[in-house]
Amino acid sequence: MKKYIKNNWVLLFLTAIFSSLTAIFAVSVQFLKGDVLDYALSNNFDKTIRYGCYLGIFIIAELGFYYLYDMSRGKFAVDSMKKLRADYFDSLISKDYPKFLTKKQGEYIAQYTNEMEIIENQYFGTIPMLAEIIIKIVIVSISLFILEYRIAIITLVLLTLPLYIPKLIEKKLQRAQVEFVDQFEKHIKEITDWLRGFEMIKNFSIERIISEKFRVSNNITMEKNLRKRQINYLTKSISATLSYFSHFIILVFAAYLVLKGDFTAGQFFIAVGMIDQLSYPIISLSYFIQDLISVKPVNKSILKFIDERTVKYADVEIDKEDFQEVIFDDVSFGYENQEHILKNINMRFMKNNQYLLRGASGSGKTTSMNLLLDYYRPSSGCVKINDIPVNEIKNLNDIITVMRQDAILFEDTLRNNLTMYQDISDEKLIAALFKVGLENYANSEKLDMLIQENGVNLSGGEKRRITLARSMLRETPILILDEPLANLDEKNAKSIEQQLISIKDRTLIIISHQFTEMNSFYEVYVFN
Template sequence: ITKFSNDLEILKNMYFTNMTLLMHLIIKILFVSISLFILDWQIAIITIFLLTMPLYIPKLVEKKLINAQNEYLSSIESNLNNISDWFTKFELIKMFSIEQKISTFFDRSNNNVYNAALKDKKMNNITNLLSALMSYFSHIIILLIAIYFVYKGVFTVGSFVVAVGMIDQLSYPIISISSSYQGLISVKEIASRINNDILEFKNRNINRERMLLKESITLKNLNFKYESQKELLTNLNFKFEKGKKYLIRGESGSGKTTLIDLLLNYQNANSGEIYYDDTLVNNINPFQFVTVIRQDTALLDDTIKNNITLYSEEYSNDDIVNVLNIVNLHKFANEENLNLNVGENGAKVSGGEGKRICIARALLRNSDILIFDEPLANLDKHNVDIIEDILLSLKDKTLIVVSHTFTESKLKEFDKILNI
């Protein structure tokens, strides 16, 4: 968000505006310089040499200019993160009456942005001041030399007047070039980041083709731990075979979700390997095989249809109605209700309905492997029963369910249970 709301605006003001001004100034400098050479080559060389001295100032403090600009942008990003976090936890803040504390944090975060902006402005203004002082000093020396040439008879008084006018015409553009060049230097890294993170994104080779699992996902001697924590997974060997149902159980913090992240190549194991058939997980895009449904309901502020198809045009309304019936959402399973809006974060549907819309989305995608990470969390008994029955009724899918609350009487319907 900061890249779009702030970085691009800074790039527009500091880079493109300065680039246009720079071209204008260079053309003017070339024109006046040529005229000055025609008048007298000696005074022309001296003038160009001395008046260009201020251009070296921004280069000498380039690192400080870049650091000040980056510090300012980082403070804005941090401030935006904080504000977003406080708004999403608004109920918690009110409930525990910590408004005053958060207000203090808010002031501190704003002050950090203010101080970083002030530091950035100071750095730019000091550089401008030094460049201007050097330019004025150079200008005075050139005038003294021109006066000396008149005294020695090298110059006529008329030539002196013309030369002074030309020198004045060169002085301002060169000072302005220094300021423009300074602006270009300060946003160099911003331009690079925007180019790499946004503009080049469309050129990345993203393979969206869905693939089939031929035999199994195999875990071999898998070990994993987070920094400064005890081992979560130790020498884990397991095989998820094609077309079978698996339940992963374990206490909170035992590593169930971490295992899923390893299967998706979000994390690298400390040692051991994960194979999709005969291919290491590091060498593939797991989403070619897998669809994941997480604990949190992921719904866009859009229609039921768009939330299920995610804007793909390869599915007909009949396909969507069919999956809605499979997940027991019969009241939405008609063309009129497909266009109902679910609201922000699914506010216009119940928790159980939102969860089942996500399951319908996964079923419609028709991936070979379905992973459900705590699908029963925060649901009442009625919805738990419905979703458990939906999962266990799935055919011809490799099903991996992460849950520590699955109904005991239904556990026998899983082919294997992996206890973490």
């Protein structure tokens, strides 16, 4: 996290300056209060008034600098978080797909919301306050030494006792924080799952069951939250008790100095003010140390995520024009700790030919294409493009376009959903829409139409055809289409089948149960 602090050192420096000025004026206010009291007791009217005016001016200055301190510490926390959030998202977006799949959406959302909030409050929010109170402690302590060295020593010894409490329960604090964060991630993961299945919950009338599941998950999460808070409150009250106790002893000693005649009433008044000035920062110091200790594992997990780069030792780049063939050479594969789904598969996909993958559901057609995309490594055999193993190819995504069974659309215009933010002319987009039978949308006006979240303002078949047009517009040498005819009526399915078969300028790999014209394919691979 030091990097984020360094990036905003100017703001942190300003925070330190403003808090120093606040502390200097706060201490001066205490001295002025004592002076006003002493002049009043000695019936010196003029000086009482004059010092009373100084007191007013110094209080205004203290408040003014405190306001500036608040402004700069707020900006420091916000700017640091802005950069941390940006780094988090950059890291997330740069992960490769298999790495991305190791976490669920809910976990990412929980990291981005809950964990970021913890870091903002307990780290970037705390650092400037820590600086402020350390500065204040130093300035007030020096002033206290100037006033009376014995009071200063006793105060510093006694008031710093609460600082050791958080350190003593460091492990407990961190464990409670980690348990809460993990449980929160799990909770959000479940909620995102239910939100995704909202229609099904309604349709199957399982609201009560889901509510019960929610209650259980929410209770566990809140109990972890409570546990974390309880540890915090316990240490806070031990610290506060110690602090009040110390305060009492110091006051008794100050009163003793007055009785002995070593202190005037005004000096006693100043000392009480100073000790008040010191006890709040010292109690806060113990709270802040507590925050910094408990936030450590959260910082660590976010930084680990940010720094974790997918190390792919791929250094071969294949030019789109140079693509010749894909070879599955005796490939076997099973998902982690599971039986082999693919056993000794041999397939060959040559430049500009059309292939069909058929076979029973669950026979591994999609999995074989995931091996080609290098999402997983075969347990034996090799998948190669132009005789180069796919895991050694750097620009695999420039060579292969894949259209999945689920039609993924962004909440954006139809144009952007087709171009995927690339520069493609409207004429090309309109031609692609015609090809997939979306004549109603094939005009410039409709390209500006807003597609709502998940394409809810479109029919299933329309969504499918938009993603198909999008895939065809991306001119890569290999195009993989997983069930391109799903959700289409007979007439549209027939016409799109014809359109696809007529594609001769790239290698087409279609996974489908619906294609009728087998003879049009160069080869049909059947999975068992």
